[in-house]
Amino acid sequence: EIVLTQSPGTLSLSPGERATLSCRASHRVGSTYLAWYQHKPGQAPRLLIYGTSSRATGIPDRFSGSGSGTDFTLTISRLEPEDFAVYYCQQYGGSPLTFGGGTKVEIK
Amino acid sequence: EVQLVESGGGLVKPGGSLRLSCAASGFTFSNVWMNWVRQAPGKGLEWVGRVKSKSDGGTTDYAAPVKGRFTISRDDSNNMLMLQMNSLRTEDTAVYYCTTDGSGVVVPAAFNYWGQGSLVTVSS
Numbered sequence: 001e002i003v004l005t006q007s008p009g010t011l012s013l014s015p016g017e018r019a020t021l022s023c024r025a026s027h028r029v030g031s032t033y034l035a036w037y038q039h040k041p042g043q044a045p046r047l048l049i050y051g052t053s054s055r056a057t058g059i060p061d062r063f064s065g066s067g068s069g070t071d072f073t074l075t076i077s078r079l080e081p082e083d084f085a086v087y088y089c090q091q092y093g094g095s096p097l098t099f100g101g102g103t104k105v106e107i108k
Numbered sequence: 109e110v111q112l113v114e115s116g117g118g119l120v121k122p123g124g125s126l127r128l129s130c131a132a133s134g135f136t137f138s139n140v141w142m143n144w145v146r147q148a149p150g151k152g153l154e155w156v157g158r159v160k161s162k163s164d165g166g167t168t169d170y171a172a173p174v175k176g177r178f179t180i181s182r183d184d185s186n187n188m189l190m191l192q193m194n195s196l197r198t199e200d201t202a203v204y205y206c207t208t209d210g211s212g213v214v215v216p217a218a219f220n221y222w223g224q225g226s227l228v229t230v231s232s
Contacts, residue, residue: 044222
């Protein structure tokens, strides 16, 4: 099983600041199979990034993904008020599929 | 418009059974792989399992904590996904989401579409 470790657990930032979220895998993940999701309380998760760096339909370009092998990053260039949420990375190339533990981006 | 609507959640005693359903619309259901993902109170997202499309064998895969207790099935004629949960434990308490990529063109794929979730509470 591929274990995904996200850091930091919580990121306290102000609107307009840059957010950098990390996802580290216990084994190599093919770049085609790494995704990022945004999740807000009471809502369904939303796909942001798939294939490490491709934005899902309707996702603003302030969200970007990068990385390879075992180290992946989600960057939010300038935080908007609606971006404060929990973010999860996921690998979907092998079974079992796995999610990271999440990074909460909160308002400072 | 793609819609995924879960139903069947509720309160069940430890050791009991429950069956969740997910009604799908807005895409060609038979073409896609379907998944269940859960979120326990105060915890993160956890993949439960999936069923592949019949053209890809229709096979199922499960996470270790539910293997042998949960069964995922699909009814392509009615665009329905099911999750049969047996021998339920308190740690199975969670919101259960059905989810899919919605196209089946490239597999495996990330989860583009999600239902709103169905709460399952396992408690005596």
